Amino acid sequence: MSLLDVSNLSVRFGPLEVVSGVAFSVGRSERFGIVGESGSGKTVTALAIAGLLPEGATATGTINLDGQPLPRQEHEMARLRGRRIGMVFQEPMTALNPLMRVGRQINEVIQLNSREATPLPAVEGLLAEVGLAPEHAARYPHQLSGGQRQRVMIAIALAGQPDLLIADEPTSALDLITQAKVLDLIADICERRQMALLFISHDLKAVARLCSRVAVMHAGKLVESGTTGAVFASPRQNYTRKLVAASRFAPRSQQRSGKGTPLLDVAEVTRDYRQGGFLMWDGRPLRAVDTVQFTIAEGECLALVGPSGCGKTTLAKIVVGLDRATSGFMRLRGVTYHGSDLPQELRRDLSLVFQDPFGSFNPRLTIKDSLGEPLRLEPHLPPEGRHARVVEVVEAVGLGQAMLDRYPHEFSGGQRQRLAIARALVTRPRLLVLDEPVSALDVSVRGEVLALLARLQAQFGLTYLIISHDLDMVAAMADRVLVMEAGRIVEEGQPEQIFAAPQHPMTRALVGARLPDLEASA
Amino acid sequence: MRRFLAHPSLMVGLCGALAFLLLGLTSLVWTPFPIDQIDIGRRFLGPSAEHWLGTDNLGRDMASLVMAGTWTSFLVAAIAVFIGMGIGVPLGLAAVIWGGAVEWLVLRLSDFIFAFPAVIVAILITTLAGPGSINAIVAIGIFNIPVFARVARGGALSIAKLDFVAAARLTGLGNAMIAWRHLLPNIMSLLIVQGTIQMSLGILSEAGLSYIALGTQAPDTSLGLMLREAQGMFLVHPWLTLVPGSAIVLIVMALNLAGDGLRDAIDPRLRQSRSNVLA
Numbered sequence: 001m002s003l004l005d006v007s008n009l010s011v012r013f014g015p016l017e018v019v020s021g022v023a024f025s026v027g028r029s030e031r032f033g034i035v036g037e038s039g040s041g042k043t044v045t046a047l048a049i050a051g052l053l054p055e056g057a058t059a060t061g062t063i064n065l066d067g068q069p070l071p072r073q074e075h076e077m078a079r080l081r082g083r084r085i086g087m088v089f090q091e092p093m094t095a096l097n098p099l100m101r102v103g104r105q106i107n108e109v110i111q112l113n114s115r116e117a118t119p120l121p122a123v124e125g126l127l128a129e130v131g132l133a134p135e136h137a138a139r140y141p142h143q144l145s146g147g148q149r150q151r152v153m154i155a156i157a158l159a160g161q162p163d164l165l166i167a168d169e170p171t172s173a174l175d176l177i178t179q180a181k182v183l184d185l186i187a188d189i190c191e192r193r194q195m196a197l198l199f200i201s202h203d204l205k206a207v208a209r210l211c212s213r214v215a216v217m218h219a220g221k222l223v224e225s226g227t228t229g230a231v232f233a234s235p236r237q238n239y240t241r242k243l244v245a246a247s248r249f250a251p252r253s254q255q256r257s258g259k260g261t262p263l264l265d266v267a268e269v270t271r272d273y274r275q276g277g278f279l280m281w282d283g284r285p286l287r288a289v290d291t292v293q294f295t296i297a298e299g300e301c302l303a304l305v306g307p308s309g310c311g312k313t314t315l316a317k318i319v320v321g322l323d324r325a326t327s328g329f330m331r332l333r334g335v336t337y338h339g340s341d342l343p344q345e346l347r348r349d350l351s352l353v354f355q356d357p358f359g360s361f362n363p364r365l366t367i368k369d370s371l372g373e374p375l376r377l378e379p380h381l382p383p384e385g386r387h388a389r390v391v392e393v394v395e396a397v398g399l400g401q402a403m404l405d406r407y408p409h410e411f412s413g414g415q416r417q418r419l420a421i422a423r424a425l426v427t428r429p430r431l432l433v434l435d436e437p438v439s440a441l442d443v444s445v446r447g448e449v450l451a452l453l454a455r456l457q458a459q460f461g462l463t464y465l466i467i468s469h470d471l472d473m474v475a476a477m478a479d480r481v482l483v484m485e486a487g488r489i490v491e492e493g494q495p496e497q498i499f500a501a502p503q504h505p506m507t508r509a510l511v512g513a514r515l516p517d518l519e520a521s522a
Numbered sequence: 523m524r525r526f527l528a529h530p531s532l533m534v535g536l537c538g539a540l541a542f543l544l545l546g547l548t549s550l551v552w553t554p555f556p557i558d559q560i561d562i563g564r565r566f567l568g569p570s571a572e573h574w575l576g577t578d579n580l581g582r583d584m585a586s587l588v589m590a591g592t593w594t595s596f597l598v599a600a601i602a603v604f605i606g607m608g609i610g611v612p613l614g615l616a617a618v619i620w621g622g623a624v625e626w627l628v629l630r631l632s633d634f635i636f637a638f639p640a641v642i643v644a645i646l647i648t649t650l651a652g653p654g655s656i657n658a659i660v661a662i663g664i665f666n667i668p669v670f671a672r673v674a675r676g677g678a679l680s681i682a683k684l685d686f687v688a689a690a691r692l693t694g695l696g697n698a699m700i701a702w703r704h705l706l707p708n709i710m711s712l713l714i715v716q717g718t719i720q721m722s723l724g725i726l727s728e729a730g731l732s733y734i735a736l737g738t739q740a741p742d743t744s745l746g747l748m749l750r751e752a753q754g755m756f757l758v759h760p761w762l763t764l765v766p767g768s769a770i771v772l773i774v775m776a777l778n779l780a781g782d783g784l785r786d787a788i789d790p791r792l793r794q795s796r797s798n799v800l801a
Contacts, residue, residue: 351692354685355685356685361686362686362707364707364708373693
C-alpha cells in the first residue's frame with residue numbers, strides 16, 4: 001500500500017482553478033518529484049497535502065495518508081503535520097524565526113511531537129544528521145549561511161520523525177555548490193531513515209538527481225508521470241518534450257575566429273566597503289573586488305562565474321558606472337574612468353540587463369517611455385528618430401510595435417526580459433553587461449532568451465560580459481570564462497578547457513557541483 | 523473602480539466626507555441666514571422649520587454656522603496638508619536619493635519638528651503674529667511636514683532599491699529627475715492615504731486651536747469656535763455644544779474610514795501577497 005494517495009485533487013481560488021484533477025501516489029521510502037514552471041500549481045498541491053492552503057482556497061478530492069483520509073480539524077491536522085509530514089520551504093530565512101536561537105527552534109518541534117513510546121531525538125543528534133556542528137544550536141538564523149539555514153530547516157522537519165518529507169524548491173535560493181550539497185544531504189537522509197520524499201522543483205536536473213519517480217505539472221494539470229528515466233529520456237507529451245529540450249543548452253555552433261581589438265580594459269580594479277559604520281577605526285574594510293584585471297575584445301562573449309557573494313555583481317556595477325572603484329581604472333575606447341565618473345558621451349556604449357525582470361521596469365511608465373529613456377543620451381536625435389529606434393529594438397527582440405503603449409504588468413517574465421534587452425540595445429551600445437540574464441526565468445523561456453542574445457550578437461556585432469553562476473549557460477554562450485572567488489579572478493580560459501580540466505579548487509568545486517545532464521541519469 | 527466599490531467602509535467614508543465638503547462649499551454662496559446676523563430676540567430657539575438646528579445665544583442660525591464652520595475646518599486642514607506635502611515629500615525623497623548627510627539632516631529635522639505639537643507651534647506663532655486662521659494653517663502645516671517626509675522616505679526606500687532606478691541612473695538621469703519620474707509616481711498611493719488621514723487630524727487640530735482661541739476669530743466661525751462659545755452654557759443649553767461637536771465627530775470619522783478604506787484598496791503589499799500564493 002502506498003504511503004500517500006492523492007486522487008482527483010482540485011484547488012480553487014474563487015473562480016480560478018489552479019490545480020485540477022491531480023492524482024498520484026507516493027510509496028513508502030519512495031522519492032517522488034513534481035516538476036513544473038511557476039504558476040503550474042505544484043506548490044499549491046504541496047500545501048494542500050500538508051493542509052496549509054491559504055485562506056480563500058478550497059480543495060476538493062481525496063488525500064489519503066496510510067489509507068486514512070486527512071483529518072478535517074485543524075488541531076488533528078497540526079499533530080499529523082508534526083509527526084507524519086515534515087516540510088522544507090524555499091526561503092529558509094523567512095521560514096525561521098529571526099529572534100530565536102536555532103537550537104530552541106528545533107527543540108520546540110521535538111517537545112511538541114514527543115510521544116510516550118519512542119525516545120526523543122536530541123537536538124545535537126539532529127544537527128549532526130544534517131551536517132552541522134553542536135555549537136550551531138546557539139546561533140540565530142542571521143548568523144548562519146543560506147545553506148546552513150536550509151540544513152536547520154531540514155533538522156526541524158526531521159524532529160517529528162516524519163514518514164514523508166515535502167521539500168518545496170529547497171535549493172533554488174542557494175548557490176550552485178550549496179545546492180549540490182543540500183541535495184546530497186536530502187538523498188542521504190531519505191536513504192538512512194527510509195523516509196518518503198515529495199520533492200517539488202522547477203529544475204529538471206535536480207529532480208532527476210534525487211527522485212526515482214516524477215510527475216510533470218502544467219497549468220494545474222498533471223501532464224505526465226512515470227519513472228524518472230522513462231519520463232526524461234523519452235517524454236510522451238509535447239509539453240514534457242519542450243521542458244526537457246529547454247533544460248539542455250545546445251552548444252554554440254560556430255567558434256568565432258581570432259580576437260578583435262580590445263574594447264574594454266579593466267586594470268587592477270579594487271572596491272572596498274567600510275564595515276560596521278559606528279566605530280570608524282574598528283575593523284578593516286570589506287574588499288568586494290580585489291585587483292581584478294582583464295580585457296574584453298570587440299565582439300567577444302566573456303563570462304564571469306563564481307559563487308554568490310564573490311563580487312561579480314559589484315564588478316559589473318563598476319564597469320557600467322553605477323558604482324566607483326576604490327582604486328584601479330577602466331579604459332573604454334581610449335577613455336579612462338573609475339566607475340560612476342563615466343562620461344556622458346560614453347554611457348550609450350555600455351548597458352546593463354538586470355537579473356530580475358519584475359523590478360527592472362517602472363510600473364507607472366508605459367513600455368515606450370521606459371524603452372525611450374536611455375535615448376536622452378543621444379540629444380541630437382529628432383523625435384521621429386527616437387520613435388524609430390524604439391520600434392527597431394522592440395522588433396529586434398521579437399515583440400510587436402503594438403505592445404509599446406502597454407504597462408509592464410501586462411507582460412510575462414520572459415517578455416519583460418526581452419523588453420529589458422531591448423531597452424539595453426536602444427542606444428546601440430558596443431558592450432552589453434548581462435547580470436544573470438536568465439536565472440529568474442522559467443526553464444522553457446530560458447532557451448528562447450539565450451537564442452535571442454546569440455542572434456542579436458551576430459546582428460549588431462555586440463560584445464557581451466555575462467555574469468552567472470550557471471555553468472551550463474556559460475558553456476553554451478561564452479568564448480572565454482573568468483572564475484571569481486572572494487573578489488579575485490582565480491582562473492581564466494576557454495569554457496571547454498576550464499570545464500574539462502579545472503585547475504583552481506574553486507573551479508573544481510563549481511564544476512563538481514554541476515548536476516549531471518538528463519541523458520546521463522536516464 | 524470595482525476595487526473601490528468592494529470596500530464598503532471606503533464608500534461610506536468617502537460619501538460622508540464629500541457630503542460635508544459640499545455643505546461647506548454651499549456656505550460660500552448661500553446659507554439659510556447670514557452668519558453674522560445677530561438678533562437677540564430670537565436667541566436659544568430649538569430646531570424648527572425656519573431654523574433647522576435652532577439658534578445660539580446671539581440669535582444666529584445654527585445651521586448656517588455649522589455650514590460655514592465646516593468650510594473653515596476643511597479649508598484650514600486642506601491647506602495645511604498641502605503645505606505638509608509640498609515641503610515634506612521633497613524632503614523625504616531627497617533623503618532617499620542623496621542619502622548620507624542629507625538623510626541624516628532630514629531625519630533629525632523631522633525629529634525636531636515632531637517634538638513640538640501643533641498647539642505649541644500655534645502658541646508661538648500667536649505670540650509673534652497674533653491669533654487667526656492663517657496662523658492655525660501654518661501651525662498645522664508645520665506639524666504635517668515631518669509626517670509626510672517620513673511616509674515619503676519609507677515608501678521610496680524600498681522602491682529606490684529596484685532595478686529600474688539603477689537603469690535610470692545608467693542613462694545619466696540626475697537624482698532629482700529620478701525622484702520625480704521614478705520614485706514619486708510609485709509612492710503616490712501612500713501619499714493619498716496619508717493625506718486623507720492628515721486631513722482628519724488637521725480638522726481636529728483646527729477645532730482644538732480655535733477652542734483655545736488661537737485659531738479662527740469671530741465674526742468668522744469654525745466648529746471649534748462654536749464649541750468655545752457654547753461651553754459656558756453647556757448645562758443650560760447642551761444643544762449648542764452637541765451640534766458642532768457631533769459635526770466634528772462625523773467629519774473625522776468619515777475621513778478616517780475613507781483613509782483606512784483607501785489603504786486597503788490600494789495597498790500594493792496586500793495585493794501582492796495574494797498573487798504570490800498562486801505562484
